[in-house]
Amino acid sequence: MTTIGYCTALSSRSNFRTSWLVFETHRGRTMPGKSLFRRSLQIRAEISYINAEEAKKLVAGEGYAILDVRDKTQFERAHIKSCYHVPLFIENQDNDFGTIIKRTLHNNFAGLFFGLSFTKPNPDFVQSVKSQFSPESKLLLVCQEGLRSTVAASKLEQAGFQNLACMTSGLQSVKPGAFDSVGSTELQKAGKAGLITVQGKISAVLGTILICAFLFITFFPEQAEKLLQMAPAS
Structure with a gap:
């Protein structure tokens, strides 16, 4: 008993x-x-949820290491100097039929106009972090908007990490010069690429119209041909 x-x-x-x-x-x-x-x-x-100013204090005063969990593309555009990089999502290069269709649609829209990579969850994320840090390590997790770092922190907490902090609004909220950075652009702009950076909102609207027209012609060729025949000749 x-x-x-x-x-x-x-x-x-x-x-x-x-x-x-x-x-x-x-x-x-x-x-x-x-x-x-x-x-x-x-x-x-x-898990601690903090702003950019508090994040600086943790790094400078309490010895927190910065762990960037963004995908490779955004990381290469700009990242905090001397940070560690373990992506929560990695590029999806699978070649099954469903993935090929999704990747094609993605690359013709989000990839082309917004510069977003077609990704999938990184199955080795937790193990990769464990190979570089002990569970007692002080880690500040960052991403572009604050969403991926929150998910990453939850995974690491479940894996036994005890000293975790997240930058709530992500690197897009960091003021220029707040952190020493490396890359071709500023930290807060690393999430933007593609045609959206050239023509702004106009390219986004035109891009949406063009991709819708492309999909309509692809999946409804007969209806598209009839519409073209109805168009007035110049």
Whole structure:
């Protein structure tokens, strides 16, 4: 017969992070007249969500390493000097029929007009981070908008990492000169590429019209031909 004695939880807070100290005592009877006490200690860390200014303080004052989780294309356009790079998503070069169709549509729209790569989740993300950092390492995760870094931090927390922070609005919120950077553009502009950078909103609208026309002609050639015949001759 085994009984649980008691379980208590204590919490401590800092400016950036909340952690819980869980102390458990288990009482189990192993044989008549004798008891066995077993105690376990568990620490669970909460992810810190901070802005760009707080991120600078963590790096400069508390020794946090910067982990960039953007894809290779955005990383090469601009990244913080001396940061580490482990992409949460990698380029999808699979050649099954469904992926080929999706990649073709993507490259004719998002890829062409917005410069976005066709990607898939990186199956080796957590293992790649583990190969470079211990679970006790202090890591500041960054991406362009703040979404991928949040997902990445959650994965790493589940894998046992205890000192994690995320820049909530991503690198797009970083002011010029806030961090020393490397690349062909500024950090806050690294998420933009393709025709959208040349003609702005006009190219986005025209691009949408053109891709819709392309898809209509591709999948409905007979209807497209009839519409062309109805057009007035010059």
